[in-house]
Amino acid sequence: MTKPDSLQGSLDLLVLKILSRRPGLHGYALMTAIQETSREVLRVEEGSLYPALHRMEEAGWIRAEWIAKDSGRRARAYELTAAGKKQLLAEAARWQAVTSAVNRVLRTV
Amino acid sequence: MSLWSRLVNVIRGDRLIAEIDEELESHIAEAIAHGRDAEEARRAFGGSLRQREASRDIKRMAWLADFLMDLRRAVRAVWRHRALTSAVVGSLALGMGVNTAIFSLSNSLILKSLPVKHSDRLVRVTPGGDFEAWTYPLWEQLQAHQAVLEGVFAWSSQNASFDLSTGGEADLANGLWVSASFFDVLGVRPILGRTFVAADDRRGGGPDGPVAVVSHSFWQRHFHGAVDVVGATLLIERVPFTVVGVTPPDFFGPQVGSTFDVAIPIGTQPLVLRRDRLDQRTWWWLQVMGRLKSGQAVESAAAGLAPLQPILRDLTRPSGLSAADAANYLGSPMTVTPAPGGVSELRRRYQRALTVLMAVAGLVLLIACVNVANLMLAHGERRRPDVSLQVALGASRGRLLRQLLAESLVLSVLGAVAGLLMSVWAGGWLVAQLPAVNGAPYVDLSIDWSVLGFTGGVAIAVALLFGTVPAFRATRVDPIQALKQGRGSAGHGPSALGNALVAFQLSLCLVLVVAAGLFVRTFTALTGQDTGVDRERVIVVDVDARHSPNASANRKALYDRDRILVAVRALPGVADAAYSSNAPMSNNAWNTVLEPVGPAASPIQDRSVLKNEVSPQWFSTYGIPVIAGRDFSVFDQRSPQAVVIVNETLARRYFDGDPVGRSIREVGGPDDRQPDLTIVGVARDAVYTSLREGPPATMYLPSAHAFGPISVRAESESPAYLIQAVIAAITDIDGDLKLRAHLLADDFSAAVARERMLAVLAALFGGLALLLAGVGLYGVVSYGVGARRTEIGIRISLGASRTGVVGLIVRRVAALMCVGVAVGVPISLLGAQYVSGLLFGVSAHDPATLAVAMLALASVGLAAAWIPAQRAASINPTTALRAD
Numbered sequence: 001m002t003k004p005d006s007l008q009g010s011l012d013l014l015v016l017k018i019l020s021r022r023p024g025l026h027g028y029a030l031m032t033a034i035q036e037t038s039r040e041v042l043r044v045e046e047g048s049l050y051p052a053l054h055r056m057e058e059a060g061w062i063r064a065e066w067i068a069k070d071s072g073r074r075a076r077a078y079e080l081t082a083a084g085k086k087q088l089l090a091e092a093a094r095w096q097a098v099t100s101a102v103n104r105v106l107r108t109v
Numbered sequence: 110m111s112l113w114s115r116l117v118n119v120i121r122g123d124r125l126i127a128e129i130d131e132e133l134e135s136h137i138a139e140a141i142a143h144g145r146d147a148e149e150a151r152r153a154f155g156g157s158l159r160q161r162e163a164s165r166d167i168k169r170m171a172w173l174a175d176f177l178m179d180l181r182r183a184v185r186a187v188w189r190h191r192a193l194t195s196a197v198v199g200s201l202a203l204g205m206g207v208n209t210a211i212f213s214l215s216n217s218l219i220l221k222s223l224p225v226k227h228s229d230r231l232v233r234v235t236p237g238g239d240f241e242a243w244t245y246p247l248w249e250q251l252q253a254h255q256a257v258l259e260g261v262f263a264w265s266s267q268n269a270s271f272d273l274s275t276g277g278e279a280d281l282a283n284g285l286w287v288s289a290s291f292f293d294v295l296g297v298r299p300i301l302g303r304t305f306v307a308a309d310d311r312r313g314g315g316p317d318g319p320v321a322v323v324s325h326s327f328w329q330r331h332f333h334g335a336v337d338v339v340g341a342t343l344l345i346e347r348v349p350f351t352v353v354g355v356t357p358p359d360f361f362g363p364q365v366g367s368t369f370d371v372a373i374p375i376g377t378q379p380l381v382l383r384r385d386r387l388d389q390r391t392w393w394w395l396q397v398m399g400r401l402k403s404g405q406a407v408e409s410a411a412a413g414l415a416p417l418q419p420i421l422r423d424l425t426r427p428s429g430l431s432a433a434d435a436a437n438y439l440g441s442p443m444t445v446t447p448a449p450g451g452v453s454e455l456r457r458r459y460q461r462a463l464t465v466l467m468a469v470a471g472l473v474l475l476i477a478c479v480n481v482a483n484l485m486l487a488h489g490e491r492r493r494p495d496v497s498l499q500v501a502l503g504a505s506r507g508r509l510l511r512q513l514l515a516e517s518l519v520l521s522v523l524g525a526v527a528g529l530l531m532s533v534w535a536g537g538w539l540v541a542q543l544p545a546v547n548g549a550p551y552v553d554l555s556i557d558w559s560v561l562g563f564t565g566g567v568a569i570a571v572a573l574l575f576g577t578v579p580a581f582r583a584t585r586v587d588p589i590q591a592l593k594q595g596r597g598s599a600g601h602g603p604s605a606l607g608n609a610l611v612a613f614q615l616s617l618c619l620v621l622v623v624a625a626g627l628f629v630r631t632f633t634a635l636t637g638q639d640t641g642v643d644r645e646r647v648i649v650v651d652v653d654a655r656h657s658p659n660a661s662a663n664r665k666a667l668y669d670r671d672r673i674l675v676a677v678r679a680l681p682g683v684a685d686a687a688y689s690s691n692a693p694m695s696n697n698a699w700n701t702v703l704e705p706v707g708p709a710a711s712p713i714q715d716r717s718v719l720k721n722e723v724s725p726q727w728f729s730t731y732g733i734p735v736i737a738g739r740d741f742s743v744f745d746q747r748s749p750q751a752v753v754i755v756n757e758t759l760a761r762r763y764f765d766g767d768p769v770g771r772s773i774r775e776v777g778g779p780d781d782r783q784p785d786l787t788i789v790g791v792a793r794d795a796v797y798t799s800l801r802e803g804p805p806a807t808m809y810l811p812s813a814h815a816f817g818p819i820s821v822r823a824e825s826e827s828p829a830y831l832i833q834a835v836i837a838a839i840t841d842i843d844g845d846l847k848l849r850a851h852l853l854a855d856d857f858s859a860a861v862a863r864e865r866m867l868a869v870l871a872a873l874f875g876g877l878a879l880l881l882a883g884v885g886l887y888g889v890v891s892y893g894v895g896a897r898r899t900e901i902g903i904r905i906s907l908g909a910s911r912t913g914v915v916g917l918i919v920r921r922v923a924a925l926m927c928v929g930v931a932v933g934v935p936i937s938l939l940g941a942q943y944v945s946g947l948l949f950g951v952s953a954h955d956p957a958t959l960a961v962a963m964l965a966l967a968s969v970g971l972a973a974a975w976i977p978a979q980r981a982a983s984i985n986p987t988t989a990l991r992a993d
Contacts, residue, residue: 026135026136026139027132027136028135028136028139028140028143029139032143046136046153046154047153047154047160050129050132050133050136050160050163050164051160051163051164051167054164054167054168055167058115058167058168069135071138071142073131073134073135073138074131074135075132075135075136075139076132076135
């Protein structure tokens with residue numbers, strides 16, 4: 001069951017886009033960045049964030065390294081790879097195609 | 110993340126989980142720092158376990174990790190059920206061990222090629238005319254004229270037992286006569302010194318004198334690995350040879366199954382043998398092999414050699430042949446056959462037998478697998494509650510199947526390792542059973558990749574064979590139903606599948622027992638037949654007189670026969686002595702062709718007979734009665750050509766009625782008419798060289814020259830103790846004679862080595878099969894009785910007698926037996942057809958053997974069913990009914 005403001009398949013796209021602008025974010029920062037930039041409209045399910053991140057890391061689109069935080073803990077900071085940049089362009093193009101198709105239907109029907 | 114890191118993460122296990130947890134924890138800490146409620150933050154993640162597992166599965170190779178986990182669990186399960194494991198591993202080890210041993214032997218003897226470069230281009234060349242070996246003149250011509258093959262070489266191991274001593278006791282080495290091109294064409298490079306060049310292969314040796322090449326093992330043994338072996342002198346038959354090279358350690362010669370110590374050029378033969386036979390045109394003794402040019406096909410090589418044949422024929426035809434025989438000389442063309450494995454007498458004799466043994470061993474393994482499958486089926490039934498629990502917790506059927514198959518694999522691998530160890534020992538024993546063809550048999554049984562690959566493949570096949578069906582059965586559970594039962598004891602007894610497996614096992618067992626019966630009968634028939642000679646009483650002394658001063662140029666006698674015979678006959682314990690040109694069962698045959706004598710001689714198809722020259726009293730030495738006429742006397746030896754004694758078969762074939770007084774004549778050349786020979790006696794048939802064929806037509810001439818073995822008859826059987834005395838007596842008279850004495854019984858024994866091996870092994874396997882089948886049957890019947898306890902309890906309480914219950918069980922077993930036998934009999938008959946070439950004295954469809962085999966199977970079945978039947982009969986109905 002999907003909620004109306006869920007992200008469905010576009011989580012990948014958003015993560016890649018944000019990392020392209022602001023590299024070196026850890027998971028929590030990514031989550032808040034998405035929520036802020038979309039003005040609270042889009043909310044990331046925490047349960048699906050990390051599997052998605054790990055999946056993208058597996059695919060080679062992002063890479064991670066451990067950084068030390070001032071609180072003494074370590075966190076994993078992600079950044080985009082070259083393959084990720086290509087993937088971002090592809091995903092963005094796909095998104096554009098889909099949304100313009102939907103818009104066209106809404107206008108004409 | 111790459112494939113590599115995913116692979117590595119499989120074993121990183123805990124570290125991986127710790128990292129994932131750390132990342133998730135730092136997220137939560139961040140959330141808390143930003144003011145979110147701790148509880149809520151954690152809950153937002155959903156089930157942390159699932160989070161962790163989802164991420165972990167992304168980060169590592171899931172199937173590999175699962176497989177390793179299955180293996181770990183399988184090892185633990187195998188250890189837990191130790192009793193079952195030992196039974197299973199034991200049966201599998203036996204089955205796989207024998208298979209690996211026989212495969213290893215077959216591999217070395219039949220499949221492997223010679224350890225030389227490009228062995229696939231080696232071919233064997235025969236001269237045509239149904240000859241397998243060449244004469245030296247023929248070989249010389251081939252070598253001079255052929256240009257089709259890249260190279261040809263010749264070799265022989267006849268008369269190649271070289272005495273390295275200077276006198277007294279012989280120190281024999283395995284020798285090889287080789288042509289100069291031998292090592293070059295084979296592509297064998299010496300590790301020290303050089304191999305032969307063309308100049309070395311000349312009569313009397315080449316510019317360096319007589320030279321020799323020694324093998325690596327001989328270099329170690331005789332020269333103790335000394336580095337100055339090149340140039341050292343080696344006395345061969347008291348002729349000094351110079352060692353010029355040493356071959357690499359893995360080269361054992363051109364014959365699989367034997368090794369060589371010293372190789373010398375063919376041209377040096379006159380020096381070593383003290384007589385020059387090389388130019389003889391009727392002595393066929395050389396093996397010729399060649400190497401194809403790169404990319405050349407065997408057929409084109411044969412076609413290229415065909416035009417040579419007429420030239421070779423004309424240049425080497427023996428003189429004195431009649432016109433018909435001359436036309437037939439080398440009538441059929443030269444043949445070229447691929448021979449990557451060299452030429453092997455051992456292989457030729459044993460190939461069929463080894464194939465049969467391989468099939469038999471395979472059947473034993475199959476029986477063992479069926480046993481194991483049944484055990485696993487029953488075991489699966491008992492584990493139903495465990496499996497049901499796993500299914501209830503969410504395990505998929507595929508996952509469970511993989512787990513159970515992992516267990517089968519572990520069992521199978523354990524069995525294979527144990528079997529491999531067993532096969533090393535068994536292989537050694539097998540090779541020891543092979544007869545010595547040229548010295549002690551040498552077969553390289555070291556475990557190489559093909560043997561390991563074979564074992565591994567068999568292990569996996571076996572695991573799949575016995576593991577698949579039980580695994581499928583075990584995972585087909587209805588969790589509720591099974592959990593409800595608690596012990597899960599309401600089984601229906603062995604399923605139709607279990608019964609079918611047992612019946613199949615019984616039929617295989619029948620086939621093996623029939624095979625065992627046939628081979629054992631073959632062996633007893635061969636050894637038990639009347640061979641016409643007293644084999645237990647005779648000692649045969651081979652005489653080598655090349656160093657004796659009596660060995661004159663025209664060889665009137667190589668030893669002083671009369672004095673020796675007198676001396677030997679005078680020994681206590683000796684009943685008689687004689688000499689002849691050939692001894693029975695010595696693999697030496699001398700044949701000739703008779704032509705009709707006298708008016709109206711009827712045409713006879715096969716006029717070839719075997720010939721032997723014997724001294725007087727030779728017949729009584731061997732215990733051969735002269736049933737008509739008389740034995741030879743000393744006077745016959747003075748005019749040796751005029752009289753002859755024939756055996757019964759010859760007399761029957763050529764004459765009706767009494768042949769004494771009639772004549773026969775050997776075929777001679779056009780200018781060389783042989784004299785008529787008058788028959789003075791008829792001897793009883795006796796074996797000559799072959800035990801399988803009946804006694805051949807044989808003619809005996811009085812011996813004029815003494816150049817064959819001396820035969821000694823003892824007064825009692827097993828005369829081994831007399832050997833020393835006989836040798837001493839002969840050496841007293843002529844100390845230069847080289848003597849080798851052995852019992853006639855040993856020759857007979859060696860002749861049946863193959864049949865003995867088949868009989869022993871088939872009997873062993875048959876017994877093993879009976880044991881396995883019996884154990885399997887016992888297991889299945891016990892299980893059935895256990896499962897039907899309730900039913901039997903009810904029957905007994907309703908008034909069934911004990912015998913009635915026993916009868917119930919036994920009837921079940923009998924039904925299985927009948928099915929097994931019904932399937933097994935046609936398979937046995939088919940199989941027997943295939944091995945009929947190896948049988949003797951018993952037909953492939955012999956009903957007596959079949960009947961005995963069925964009886965054996967029936968008694969085993971009865972014995973196996975007896976104990977469970979008794980247990981069934983003593984079931985207490987009240988306890989049985991109460992248990993459920």
